[in-house]
Amino acid sequence: MASLAGASKIALRDVRQVxxxxxxxxxxxxxxxxxxxxxxxxxxxxxxxxxxxSGCGKSTVLDLVSGLSxxxxxxxxxxxxxxxxxxxxxxxxxxxxxxxxxxxxxxxxEFALEAVGGRRKAERRRVAHEYLELVGLTDFADRYPHELxxxxxxxxxIARSLSYQPEVLLMDExxxxxxxxxxxxxxxxxxxxxxxxxxxxxxxxxxxxxxVFLGQRVAVMSTRPGKVVEIxxxxxxxxxxxxxxxxxxxxxxxxxxxxxxxxQPAPAYRAEVHRVA
Amino acid sequence: xxxxxxxxTETQLNPRQAQAAGPRVRTERAGRARAARWTxxxxxxxALGVVWQLAPTYGLVDPYFVSPLxxxxxxxxxxxxxxxxWEHLSASLVRSAGGFLLAVAIAIPLGTAIxxxxxxxxxVSPVLELxxxxxxxxxxxxxxxxxxxxxTSKIAIVLYACFFPILLNTISGVESVDKQLxxxxxxxxxxxxxxxxxxxxxxxxxxxxxxxxxAGAAAILVLxxxxxxxxxxxxxxxxxxxxxxxxxxxxxxxxLTTTALGLAVNYGLVALERRFSRWRS
Numbered sequence: 225m226a227s228l229a230g231a232s233k234i235a236l237r238d239v240r241q242v243x244x245x246x247x248x249x250x251x252x253x254x255x256x257x258x259x260x261x262x263x264x265x266x267x268x269x270x271x272x273x274x275x276x277x278s279g280c281g282k283s284t285v286l287d288l289v290s291g292l293s294x295x296x297x298x299x300x301x302x303x304x305x306x307x308x309x310x311x312x313x314x315x316x317x318x319x320x321x322x323x324x325x326x327x328x329x330x331x332x333x334e335f336a337l338e339a340v341g342g343r344r345k346a347e348r349r350r351v352a353h354e355y356l357e358l359v360g361l362t363d364f365a366d367r368y369p370h371e372l373x374x375x376x377x378x379x380x381x382i383a384r385s386l387s388y389q390p391e392v393l394l395m396d397e398x399x400x401x402x403x404x405x406x407x408x409x410x411x412x413x414x415x416x417x418x419x420x421x422x423x424x425x426x427x428x429x430x431x432x433x434x435x436v437f438l439g440q441r442v443a444v445m446s447t448r449p450g451k452v453v454e455i456x457x458x459x460x461x462x463x464x465x466x467x468x469x470x471x472x473x474x475x476x477x478x479x480x481x482x483x484x485x486x487x488q489p490a491p492a493y494r495a496e497v498h499r500v501a
Numbered sequence: 502x503x504x505x506x507x508x509x510t511e512t513q514l515n516p517r518q519a520q521a522a523g524p525r526v527r528t529e530r531a532g533r534a535r536a537a538r539w540t541x542x543x544x545x546x547x548a549l550g551v552v553w554q555l556a557p558t559y560g561l562v563d564p565y566f567v568s569p570l571x572x573x574x575x576x577x578x579x580x581x582x583x584x585x586x587w588e589h590l591s592a593s594l595v596r597s598a599g600g601f602l603l604a605v606a607i608a609i610p611l612g613t614a615i616x617x618x619x620x621x622x623x624x625v626s627p628v629l630e631l632x633x634x635x636x637x638x639x640x641x642x643x644x645x646x647x648x649x650x651x652x653t654s655k656i657a658i659v660l661y662a663c664f665f666p667i668l669l670n671t672i673s674g675v676e677s678v679d680k681q682l683x684x685x686x687x688x689x690x691x692x693x694x695x696x697x698x699x700x701x702x703x704x705x706x707x708x709x710x711x712x713x714x715x716a717g718a719a720a721i722l723v724l725x726x727x728x729x730x731x732x733x734x735x736x737x738x739x740x741x742x743x744x745x746x747x748x749x750x751x752x753x754x755x756x757l758t759t760t761a762l763g764l765a766v767n768y769g770l771v772a773l774e775r776r777f778s779r780w781r782s
Contacts (some may be wrong), residue, residue: 291688309690310687316685318684322681325781328780339691339695352585
């Protein structure tokens with residue numbers, strides 16, 4: 225599927241996102257510039273990771289692409305058409321577990337299929353089982369979220385988002401709350417799932433290693449205002465099966481390169497807050 | 502004797518281990534603790550019965566004011582077989598069930614509507630807070646004045662007492678729905694109505710049920726008090742009437758009947774709640 229990469233699937237052009245804020249004890253409204261002059265292209269069929277320090281506006285980018293919010297200025301396009309709201313061509317996996325606690329693992333996947341519509345109940349059930357198998361949770365179909373571990377919940381969330389076959393999967397630090405071992409396993413599983421499904425994936429993280437491991441390209445964001453400062457093509461030999469890519473020299477070099485970009489001192493908060501006349 | 506500390510900190514199986522151990526397993530100690538809990542609970546009830554029987558018999562309390570349990574039991578059986586108990590119980594049941602069900606039917610949709618629109622919520626919240634903190638029984642004279650001393654005023658006061666717990670819990674349940682669940686519903690493109698039906702309402706249901714349970718207890722409490730003041734039938738009337746006429750065992754029998762009614766209502770509602778929230782730990 226990676227061979228199809230090239231065409232621009234998602235495009236953000238000169239995006240600016242401003243929030244009106246009011247400091248405690250201060251009567252005047254201020255503009256808080258979250259994103260400014262952000263440009264980003266995501267190619268069809270690739271995994272693009274978006275890495276940046278906490279609070280740099282990574283999730284704001286994801287909200288724009290998912291259609292949960294609209295930019296103050298600039299354009300957000302999918303296949304050349306402006307994003308006007310949420311749509312089933314995009315699936316989202318959030319950092320917090322967003323499973324319905326009153327539905328089983330299987331029921332949560334069926335929930336997404338009900339939202340899509342057009343399938344009978346038995347058919348929804350069959351498809352849900354299929355995607356549960358994809359994430360290796362067949363034995364846990366009847367478990368409720370509180371009976372699942374954090375890693376399992378996130379697997380179910382991924383299965384749910386993939387079940388209606390979106391063209392784009394948006395992931396907002398989905399493995400951030402997991403322990404290191406579970407996180408690495410899920411990263412590997414995600415790459416395998418991506419190979420099988422060919423879904424375009426935008427993966428947000430603050431973890432440099434995660435960004436290098438998953439991303440074919442890594443977009444590095446700066447903070448306040450958030451913008452993409454560098455795009456790095458990651459070329460790693462992932463075909464050698466069990467080899468520990470994370471301990472290779474190339475991996476370390478990419479890691480170091482991104483670390484260097486992120487290390488640049490962030491401008492002070494006050495400097496980016498403009499008083500509204 | 503195991504303390505709370507030992508019991509609560511016992512090692513549990515994690516989900517993977519539990520799966521490996523087989524379906525629906527619990528640790529051996531947990532199984533034994535369950536049996537012991539039932540036995541001890543029963544023992545406590547029996548002990549209360551023994552004390553109630555023996556204390557008046559041996560003169561620890563005045564047997565005229567506290568009848569021994571056996572006499573209370575005999576009085577209860579007498580009322581049951583003569584049909585008088587049912588006459589009063591059914592009168593109470595009709596009033597409390599009527600007011601309670603009306604409250605459920607009105608408060609849940611209304612609470613939902615109030616919570617769904619923040620401006621409406623902000624407008625009515627202080628008013629509701631005033632009403633909630635006005636004791637239902639304080640309003641009994643008003644109800645009697647407006648609705649007379651018949652069934653209507655009694656059903657109305659039960660309705661009033663049940664209404665606010667359910668309404669306020671519905672509002673808080675609906676407005677405190679997890680924002681992440683709403684975001685994922687929006688991402689899936691669900692309409693407002695579908696989001697409400699499939700996400701908001703199920704999420705609010707446990708909180709609503711807490712209100713319903715409070716209302717169940719309030720229904721009986723308020724009704725008994727109302728029946729003591731102005732009625733010719735009902736458990737509250739029976740208790741008061743028995744006391745006036747020095748039918749002390751009968752008075753206790755009537756009190757125990759209200760206890761049984763309260764237990765039945767509470768456990769019934771708990772069972773219903775469990776049926777709807779099996780997904781909770």
